[in-house]
Amino acid sequence: MMQNLPGDLLAGWDIVVIDDEEDSLEVASVILDAYGANVHCASDGKEGLEVIRSIRPRLVISDLSMPVMDGWGLIYELRQDTTLHSTQIIALTAHAMPGDAQRALESGFNNYLTKPLTVETFMENLVNLLLATPMLADLLNI
Amino acid sequence: MIGGVTALLIGIIGLVAFFSLQQFNRSFSVMIDNTVPTDQVLRTLRGDAQDILASADQLALLIVSGTDTDQIDGEYEDFKNAESNLLADVQQLAIIPLAPGEPASELVAPVGAGVQRLISAANAFVDGFATAHLLSLTDAGASSSASPDNSTAGASADSSAETPSVLPQSLRDLQLNFEQVETEFLSELDEFVSVEADESLQFQTDSVAALQNAILAIFGVAAVSLVVSILGAVVGSRQISRPIVALIEVAQKLTRGDYSQRADVSSFGEFGTLSRAFNTMTDTVLSRQQELSQLNATLEKRVRERTREAEAARRVAEENNRLKSEFLATMSHELRTPLNAIEGFTSIIRNHMGGTEYNASTARYVDRIEANSKRLLQLINDFLDISRIESGRLQLAHSPFSPTELGRRWADLAGGLAEKSGLGFEVSLDPSLPESIVGDEEAVSKIAINLLGNAVKFTEKGNVELALKASGDNWQIVVSDTGIGIPPHAREFIFDEFRQVDQTSKRKFGGTGLGLAIVQKMARAMGGTVTVESEVGHGSTFTVTLPIVLEEPITASA
Numbered sequence: 001m002m003q004n005l006p007g008d009l010l011a012g013w014d015i016v017v018i019d020d021e022e023d024s025l026e027v028a029s030v031i032l033d034a035y036g037a038n039v040h041c042a043s044d045g046k047e048g049l050e051v052i053r054s055i056r057p058r059l060v061i062s063d064l065s066m067p068v069m070d071g072w073g074l075i076y077e078l079r080q081d082t083t084l085h086s087t088q089i090i091a092l093t094a095h096a097m098p099g100d101a102q103r104a105l106e107s108g109f110n111n112y113l114t115k116p117l118t119v120e121t122f123m124e125n126l127v128n129l130l131l132a133t134p135m136l137a138d139l140l141n142i
Numbered sequence: 143m144i145g146g147v148t149a150l151l152i153g154i155i156g157l158v159a160f161f162s163l164q165q166f167n168r169s170f171s172v173m174i175d176n177t178v179p180t181d182q183v184l185r186t187l188r189g190d191a192q193d194i195l196a197s198a199d200q201l202a203l204l205i206v207s208g209t210d211t212d213q214i215d216g217e218y219e220d221f222k223n224a225e226s227n228l229l230a231d232v233q234q235l236a237i238i239p240l241a242p243g244e245p246a247s248e249l250v251a252p253v254g255a256g257v258q259r260l261i262s263a264a265n266a267f268v269d270g271f272a273t274a275h276l277l278s279l280t281d282a283g284a285s286s287s288a289s290p291d292n293s294t295a296g297a298s299a300d301s302s303a304e305t306p307s308v309l310p311q312s313l314r315d316l317q318l319n320f321e322q323v324e325t326e327f328l329s330e331l332d333e334f335v336s337v338e339a340d341e342s343l344q345f346q347t348d349s350v351a352a353l354q355n356a357i358l359a360i361f362g363v364a365a366v367s368l369v370v371s372i373l374g375a376v377v378g379s380r381q382i383s384r385p386i387v388a389l390i391e392v393a394q395k396l397t398r399g400d401y402s403q404r405a406d407v408s409s410f411g412e413f414g415t416l417s418r419a420f421n422t423m424t425d426t427v428l429s430r431q432q433e434l435s436q437l438n439a440t441l442e443k444r445v446r447e448r449t450r451e452a453e454a455a456r457r458v459a460e461e462n463n464r465l466k467s468e469f470l471a472t473m474s475h476e477l478r479t480p481l482n483a484i485e486g487f488t489s490i491i492r493n494h495m496g497g498t499e500y501n502a503s504t505a506r507y508v509d510r511i512e513a514n515s516k517r518l519l520q521l522i523n524d525f526l527d528i529s530r531i532e533s534g535r536l537q538l539a540h541s542p543f544s545p546t547e548l549g550r551r552w553a554d555l556a557g558g559l560a561e562k563s564g565l566g567f568e569v570s571l572d573p574s575l576p577e578s579i580v581g582d583e584e585a586v587s588k589i590a591i592n593l594l595g596n597a598v599k600f601t602e603k604g605n606v607e608l609a610l611k612a613s614g615d616n617w618q619i620v621v622s623d624t625g626i627g628i629p630p631h632a633r634e635f636i637f638d639e640f641r642q643v644d645q646t647s648k649r650k651f652g653g654t655g656l657g658l659a660i661v662q663k664m665a666r667a668m669g670g671t672v673t674v675e676s677e678v679g680h681g682s683t684f685t686v687t688l689p690i691v692l693e694e695p696i697t698a699s700a
Binding site for chain 1 (some may be wrong): 474475478479480481482483484485486487488489490492493495496519
């Protein structure tokens with residue numbers, strides 16, 4: 001457990017994690033679960049879209065390269081839906097090529113995280129992103 | 143034909159001569175005797191003779207007699223320059239020096255009686271006129287009178303000639319005398335002209351008339367010859383013009399690109415030769431042209447082939463480049479994905495998440511997993527760097543950075559590593575280094591950290607040193623150690639990919655064998671060099687020399 005973060009940091013948070021890689025999906029969900037979040041998983045964009053529409057989570061963390069519907073298709077659909085405009089959507093990808101981050105932000109993602117993830121890097125980056133968003137920062141149990 | 147042309151020429155010459163003589167008959171000739179000083183005559187003519195001259199169509203002949211030809215020439219030049227208006231009327235002019243006393247009339251003896259009389263009148267006029275003038279001068283100078291015929295005396299007195307301010311009585315008399323002579327001359331002239339005009343038959347015996355007749359005869363013959371020639375030409379024109387027209391047509395068709403055309407060579411003589419030469423020329427030009435178009439076609443074909451080949455090669459190169467980029471992106475993604483799982487689960491275990499049982503053994507194994515996964519990640523990153531440099535996709539930044547500050551950061555990092563390995567660490571930063579250098583901070587750091595990492599790795603005891611130096615237009619990153627050193631034979635290949643000094647050191651020290659290759663490739667990409675000095679068992683010194691690129695001075699408008 002990260003020393004300065006409380007175990008119930010994300011208590012009461014519905015978070016949807018979308019990744020076609022089972023291991024990646026599990027790493028992310030175990031970490032988020034460890035901080036008290038209600039984690040909902042999906043293995044592609046299409047499935048993720050359905051989960052998001054039924055759960056209406058505060059936060060979505062999605063991979064970009066996926067079968068059926070990839071992260072680019074997902075963000076397009078989500079940004080068309082005005083009822084979901086307050087949902088924070090963070091891209092999580094192993095794409096580390098120059099320009100990927102910029103492209104993700106331009107496509108409508110609120111932020112961008114690069115794999116590989118460790119508990120430390122993932123949580124540090126995630127908390128910083130959430131703290132920078134006033135209406136979500138208030139909901140963190142710090 | 144030649145006869146016709148000759149007749150034509152003679153005819154033309156005859157006509158010209160005829161009309162010239164007609165002209166001569168209407169002209170006014172002035173014959174000047176040598177008994178009058180030339181400059182006096184000329185000066186007189188300049189002023190008063192104009193009226194006389196105006197009565198004739200033109201001044202045809204000016205004969206000045208005298209002993210000194212050069213003097214006459216010089217005076218004539220003066221006269222000509224001063225009297226351009228008068229001379230505009232002078233169509234024929236001759237200066238003929240005569241012996242003193244020689245009568246001017248003898249010179250024109252062949253001319254008919256009318257002309258003869260005219261000359262006499264002219265002589266009388268000039269004599270009288272010049273004498274009168276001379277006398278007036280003498281009067282003005284000495285107030286003494288001179289006889290009108292004392293022209294010889296005047297010759298010696300001409301040097302004192304000045305324009306008289308007052309005309310004395312004697313001069314007025316002479317002026318009257320002159321006017322009389324002048325009137326006489328003019329009437330003589332009128333008579334001559336009217337006689338010439340009305341009674342031309344009267345001059346049958348005159349040489350001018352005879353010459354006119356001769357000329358007319360020649361002209362007549364010439365005219366007849368011309369008519370004959372023209373008739374001959376008209377008759378012969380068909381024979382001459384037809385092949386010429388045909389040849390012109392052939393030439394025009396050839397010009398328009400009808401190369402089947404050839405001149406008709408059936409004509410005999412010169413025209414046949416011309417036609418044959420024309421055809422030979424056409425054949426030669428045509429065969430040259432065919433050779434050229436063949437050569438041109440071959441060249442065009444080759445150019446098209448080469449263009450196709452180049453285009454194909456370019457497409458292949460582009461496709462290769464695209465595949466390479468795609469491969470790099472895919473590999474980066476594919477290698478990071480499993481690493482993501484390894485690192486992720488390792489960190490989960492270390493953080494006791496997901497209900498992990500954690501004890502001392504678990505901790506040790508997790509350490510090993512983490513170390514290896516970092517090594518694997520390093521290998522992937524190195525490999526991607528090499529690929530980027532080699533495929534020309536390495537994009538170097540051009541941002542300002544402080545080399546001194548960068549040096550301190552490297553020193554912190556390397557100092558920590560050295561400390562862990564029980565080594566001493568020293569850093570020296572040249573104060574003469576520029577505050578700011580433009581370049582790729584990240585790439586430079588990659589070089590320095592690689593060299594520093596190696597130095598710590600290959601040194602068991604002693605020191606690792608980092609020095610940043612300014613060296614002219616360059617700056618240097620110098621990394622020294624007191625490590626195992628590099629044997630001379632290995633210095634040639636240590637910068638090659640996947641090469642280490644030997645397999646033993648590879649097993650002993652680990653590493654990907656890509657570090658120095660990246661250092662060298664990156665340094666070269668930045669326009670720099672890497673050199674190594676080493677002594678086995680005593681240590682190595684790597685020197686990276688990079689050009690100093692300074693920031694553009696900020697302009698006032700920026």
